[in-house]
Amino acid sequence: MxxxxxxxxxxxHLKNKNLVKxxxxxxxxxxxxxxxxxxxxxxxxxxxxxxxxxxxxxxKDPDLHTVETVKILKELGVEPEIxxxxxxxxGKVPCQSEMEWxxxxxxxxxxxxxxxxxxxPSKKLKEVDLGFVKRRYKEKSFAxxxxxxxxxxxxxxGLDLDEFINICLEAMQGIxxxxxx
Numbered sequence: 001m002x003x004x005x006x007x008x009x010x011x012x013h014l015k016n017k018n019l020v021k022x023x024x025x026x027x028x029x030x031x032x033x034x035x036x037x038x039x040x041x042x043x044x045x046x047x048x049x050x051x052x053x054x055x056x057x058x059x060k061d062p063d064l065h066t067v068e069t070v071k072i073l074k075e076l077g078v079e080p081e082i083x084x085x086x087x088x089x090x091g092k093v094p095c096q097s098e099m100e101w102x103x104x105x106x107x108x109x110x111x112x113x114x115x116x117x118x119x120x121p122s123k124k125l126k127e128v129d130l131g132f133v134k135r136r137y138k139e140k141s142f143a144x145x146x147x148x149x150x151x152x153x154x155x156x157x158g159l160d161l162d163e164f165i166n167i168c169l170e171a172m173q174g175i176x177x178x179x180x181x
Contacts, residue, residue, distance in 0.1 A: 001046060001073075001076060001077070001078055003042070003045065003046065003049070006046050006049045006050055007049065009050070009053065009072075009076075010023050010049060010050065010053060013053050013054065013056065013057070013072075014052070014053070014055065014056055015056065016056065019052060019055055019056065021114075021178070021179050021180065022052065022110060022111070022114075023048070023049050023050075023051065023052055024049070024175060024178055024179065025110040025113075025114070025172050025175070025179065026048035026049070026051055026052075026103065026106055026107060026110055027045045027046075027048035027049040028045075028048070028171040028172055028174060028175050029048065029102075029106040029109070029110060029167070029168040029171045029172065030044040030045055030047060030048030030099075030102060030103060030106060031044055031045040031048070031171065032167050032168065032170065032171035033098075033102045033106065033167060033168075034099075036167055037098055037102075037157070039098065039099065043079075043081070043082065043099075044099055044102070046082060047082045047085045047086060047099065047103060048103060048106070050069065050073065050078075050082070050086065051066075051069070051085075051086050051089050051103060051107065052065075052069075053068070053069040053072060053073070053086075054066065054067070054068035054069040054072070065090045065092075066086050066087050066089070066090045066092050067092075069086055070083050070086065070087060073086070081097075081099070084100070085097070085099045085100050085103055086103075088100035088103065088104055089103040089104050089107050091104075095153070095156065098157045101153060101154065101156045101157045102154070102157065104150060104153055105150060105151050105152070105153050105154040105164065106168060107150070108145070108146040108147050108148075108150045108151050109146065109151045109164070109165065109168050110168065110172065111143060111145060111146045112133070112136065112137060112143045112146035112151070113125075113128070113133060113165075113168060113169055113172055114179075115136065115142065115143035115146065116128055116132060116133045116136040116137075116142075116143070117181055118181075119136060119142075120132060123181055124176075124181060125172060125173050125176040125179065125181050126173050126176055128169065128173075129169075130162060130165055130166050130169060133165055133169060134162070134165065137151075137165070151164075
């Protein structure tokens, strides 16, 4: 599967534009992490783009999240490593690989970065910096859905939090027009 096909699949299954933007954000961060770790950038990007494919179908029953995605993607011949990583992001299988730990931590971090951007005086992603995100990160009541304990699991692949946030922030800033801020 190539990126064009994956994006068409995302747009077919996700009608909520914010979920599509979230998928694009995770894709950008996964690509940046792959580049940092000298991994397959395209494979990691596809994994990020497709990770929430069944979100709207399963949102009322979170236990089923990723189950439908795996069914759909398996039928399309998507490789097992991508399927397992998608399952890992939702805690359906334990994280083992760098790709699995990355998506597990990236998923909530993208939400925190978006929330921080919306709180920034300019509301412009390009104007948000690491310090601003870190200040919001430390506020326990800010963006509660962005679970800090999941974000911090990036330590399992040897990255510190500041470096990780910066990688993802820069990746998202690189697609700010697609994200709309």
